[in-house]
Amino acid sequence: MTTLMLTEDETMLRDAARGFLDENAPVKNLRDNRDSGRAFDPGLWREMAQMGWAGVLVAEDAGGSGMGHRAAGILAEEMGLTLAASPFISSAVIAATALRGAATNRLSGIADGSLLYALAVDEGSKHNPQGTALQAEKSGNGFRLTGTKTFVADGGSANRVLVLARTAGAPGEADGLTLFDIDATRAGLTRQGKATVDSRDHAQLDFANVEATGDDVVGEVDGGMAAVTAALNAGQAAVSAELTGLCAGAFAMTTGYLKERKQFDTIIGTFQSLQHRAAHMWSEIEVTASAIANAGRVLDETPAESELAVSIAKARATKTAKLVVSEGVQMHGGIGMTDEFDMGFFMKRARVGAEWLGDYGFHAARVARARGF
Amino acid sequence: MTTLMLTEDETMLRDAARGFLDENAPVKNLRDNRDSGRAFDPGLWREMAQMGWAGVLVAEDAGGSGMGHRAAGILAEEMGLTLAASPFISSAVIAATALRGAATNRLSGIADGSLLYALAVDEGSKHNPQGTALQAEKSGNGFRLTGTKTFVADGGSANRVLVLARTAGAPGEADGLTLFDIDATRAGLTRQGKATVDSRDHAQLDFANVEATGDDVVGEVDGGMAAVTAALNAGQAAVSAELTGLCAGAFAMTTGYLKERKQFDTIIGTFQSLQHRAAHMWSEIEVTASAIANAGRVLDETPAESELAVSIAKARATKTAKLVVSEGVQMHGGIGMTDEFDMGFFMKRARVGAEWLGDYGFHAARVARARGF
């Protein structure tokens, strides 16, 4: 396997992304988006698409840049650094992976940024694909979908939806699921936006006899888990990378504050207890960064084995982000609690990221299973 | 209910116990016991008995001092402070509680310190009374006991054994157990001492067709759990109290060291990171001390409700002791690692105390059940 350090190309990609995002999507943009009630800036997304980010996982012959999962992780990490909001993970990572090998026009639509996908998988408060109860009843040559999906990221702004539905078996069973790729405006599908703490687009999708044809099926009928697994792994790795970038952003803000803030006539960064806590946080971030790099590497090089690597990354990123934002707010004292200051945005996004596509316990349990206990 | 603060009488008892133990059972005695291969000092135990400690839970008309569980906790806590080894918890707390209402001669034997009891309850590596498999087969008017008990505290030096055996049902069931009170020298009972890290008396007891009569039964046949539950609660509370005293002992040693030790030409107690860790430890100890006092209070005043209070105490004491001894060794640096220094004894006893009569998870789960989840 290749090294876990960044290659020269990857370093260039990272630096370019950082330069672009610092200029075009600083944390202030998230605040502006929130205050103006939009989940992301379409203009920014167009520029990202033009730079090849939307097509990072789409092959070049389908119009993408085909840079792979490590590169996707680097981009997600940089977006986390400034909390840049975009449909990147839903469309460019999850949908692009799910539709790999599917119709080229979909993939090129993802790559050029015109198709915005959302993955509708969960139905309760916790990530649980196998728990899918949403029914896809056979009807003539097609299906009718009925049920409710919750916590659909980018579900309000998406123009297409990947939805996991049950065509056989009972909730809890991995078999009998089917993945559909449908237009978000299809009759019977209503979308209800949810105001979440991270000020991003999350929606509840209600399906009432939504018609789907055999052409809408991704992968095999009753084989939806196989169709969605690679996409989930890719998405989980990207969310982990975003969270790790978020850690770096919140941590840099915190150490910056420790170096300048005075209390009792002393720079607070000289207080040894804060120094040790900062050093501990940095250690956690470093260890997590390795897991993120490894997840990208495994997804690119031995994708069949990626579940363990991805779950280590998501578990670590979730836990590390919680530590870093909690310490970040505490070390900032009162101003960290004010809406005027950015630290709160990091805390809120970390909480949503902790739940998206599986929380700490979900992934830690997957690691345990993979490791034989 | 009465206050959780010490009453005047209790303060006097504590001060008297502390004075006696400081003089007669400092940590050095544990070292001497270990180096001479004995689990406790019989002379010391005689003196304890003469002061009424062995009869702390035995009514005055049976020769005891009848001071109750809070007093027993205070004594156990003081013993923990200097790691004083004695059969106190096994005999004076557990057996005295199990035999309450039984033959007076047994109780007076406990009170005068001549009867040394051990409770043989567990058979695996974790506390689990209901898991008892040791068979008590009906045989004529009596029983024949066959099976193995592990981790029997004071099992090597006891002259009597309380043994929980299965007279009906299957391992895992609470019903069908019977508690027997038998002589430790009875034919068919072999005792194998185990060298444990705390240098105290722990033994494996093997029963091969050991005969018992109906007179040996404590409580009802098949009602052993009822007979042993009060004793277990009392024992768990006393172990918790001992661990809390152990915390106080280890913590005092550590803060003492912080106040005198120099490194890099500075008293290490001035290092803020160590100060904050010490302050955190002290906070944990204070919170645990409340739980200990409460367990004693509930055992004395509303014993039927004691399970929750006792499990809170044992869970807190176990966790706090682990923290305090770990930090104690770390803050002492190299000398904390040497056998010559006493801190290691605290760490070793804390580990054994963590397991004795139920570990953290056992008691936390009991709290959860009592609290409705």
Added chain:
Amino acid sequence: MAAFSDKPEVFRTEISAFINTNCPAVLREMPADQREICWGGKRWTFTSDAQRDWLTACAAAGLTAPRWPEAYGGAALSREQEKVFREEMARAKAPSPLESFGLWMLGPALLAFGTEAQKTHFLPQITRGEIRWCQGYSEPGAGSDLAGVQTRAEDKGDHWLVNGSKIWTSYANHADWIFALVRTDREAPKHKGISFMLIDMESEGVSTKPIKLISGNSPFCETFFDNVKVPKSYGDDMSSIVGEQNRGWDVAKHLLTHERTMIGGGGSGAASGVLGGRSLGNFLSSLEDGVMADPVIRSDVMELEVDSLAMGMTLERYKDMAKTGGVGHASAMLKYYGTELNKRRYELLMSITGSEGVEWDGPHGTLAPEWLRTKANSIEGGTSEVMLDIISKRVLELPYK
């Protein structure tokens, strides 16, 4: 003013009858989480006639400040009587008639440091809920360094001229008066030139600006003093300064200890917020299946419950200690442990409720803003770091530099 019997059994009967007679049924039948706290004050709008009637009845009987002397609007209850009163209130499900910074903070300060005239004038206004007070300690940029007071009061003969600003003044935009630390001697050492001053918020030059928090709410304000004239005296023997001039730090320290114990109490249980008086187990049983099967969540919840119950016992023990001899600097432990515990509680509630919990208006009501609000628990009223400093230096007596 109702007078209650000294005999314990009679007292219980009397107080129980008082509650049953005077607390309107509508208040007692309302679920705890839907009750609105009555804060009082000139601009208070009662949420119902029942709320007004209950306050009026309690104030008349001295029961908004049960332990204060009758002369100052209290009921002069003993500790034991107060305990019985609380028990009977809980039994009757009667809400507290009045809460305020006047009852919690200024009252205790006046009782300890005020003149007879100050007490007679200000305390009954508090107990009747007529005047709502706020606290002006912190200043912008000063953070934990409360003694770094820059707001200055210049001696202008018959009045003080106050200039400066305060931050983290709770609900200053709703308050009628403020008790504030101001610097009355700029030459004296840091802790020696501060006075504890009572200022009418309607004075010319006082203005407030709410601070929006990450929770979306604005429980705090910035409060500005721009050439505010504060009379040196509000009447005979009634200085606008509580305690001695330039000794306001003593008053503030006294109150800080008081405040810490109060804030620490938040850590013990489920008194308010999303749990709304429910036990954690009760809340958990309302969740969808499967969540509690996760060993990570289950073990975290178990640990939280153990620690919360033990903290409740600790508050009980410390209250008893405070009654006999006092707890001194050890109160910093209650503040530290209680607030950190409350943060853990809310982190866990967020984790348990998953994607529902992160909704501002989700099925768990105000959980998300409450969660964010808890992050301030370990900052306000002295940060956790300051508490640990106090414990290590004052309680454990670890050496200074």
Added chain:
Amino acid sequence: MAAFSDKPEVFRTEISAFINTNCPAVLREMPADQREICWGGKRWTFTSDAQRDWLTACAAAGLTAPRWPEAYGGAALSREQEKVFREEMARAKAPSPLESFGLWMLGPALLAFGTEAQKTHFLPQITRGEIRWCQGYSEPGAGSDLAGVQTRAEDKGDHWLVNGSKIWTSYANHADWIFALVRTDREAPKHKGISFMLIDMESEGVSTKPIKLISGNSPFCETFFDNVKVPKSYGDDMSSIVGEQNRGWDVAKHLLTHERTMIGGGGSGAASGVLGGRSLGNFLSSLEDGVMADPVIRSDVMELEVDSLAMGMTLERYKDMAKTGGVGHASAMLKYYGTELNKRRYELLMSITGSEGVEWDGPHGTLAPEWLRTKANSIEGGTSEVMLDIISKRVLELPYK
């Protein structure tokens, strides 16, 4: 001296053949936890002829120090070749032929700071396992303050007269020579008057006293120097001091970084001890039923496994970083995290094994002494607190006082 091919594929075949030919089957079939490490030295007693033969063969091929130059007893392998060698060793289940402080510590110091004569003389003795070295840094009472060296070497013309004592000298009672920090200039500032000296333990006046640890074992000694005469030179261009006189602190610092990375590696997995190469899952499956049903234990084990695997990736990443550009002070993180993780691992193993784990000679072998031994991990080679100081000041550049 065997010469191996430069071509990767050929090299793999050759090295694999070498191992298969020279490593006796009895060593390769032995369970990992029953193997005894070969430490070498004048007084070494081989546990078997096989152990001796394997050392002899490896030493002859330079493979006890694969990356050292051939002139000094190494095999001059490239990084890639060394990796292949380790892979083939693992595949063949061949044990390390030799471990020693000479290979780990003194060798790297001599390679970086030694004269040609020092290297030619001392290094081959190390690679052949003829001389066993120990490290003499710490002194009684100095703790983390390694530069607080009191052991003094007085200049007596042709020799140094050494007096003082060292503590925590690993296996000094089995060592033939010691590399020690001694003060050669008592007037100079703390860090400037120290030299890195090589001393024959058979010299008159050297004595050792094992230190019994809480684990019951004595891996460390106190080592005393009582008027020990150390020649200034062991031969031409072969001073008894490595590097410049009075600049021994540079040598020591260089080695400390090296040591930290090595110790941190202990945190990543199950290389040794009670797990004996088994995975944690494998160990857990050997336990009695029910233990893993406890959510507290289960969630702790899951967390440990996640962190251990991530730490393994981190060691890999840092090794690669060290190869290109170096990691500098960030190595302190590996030491800190790795040792704390290893302590967690053993606390958990003790918790998992319950009443069996606390037995000195229970069913889990040496678990109890290993557990106690891990407590030293975060003390030796720089305490966790020192590592956190290094990270905060050197890596994060948080301000000094």
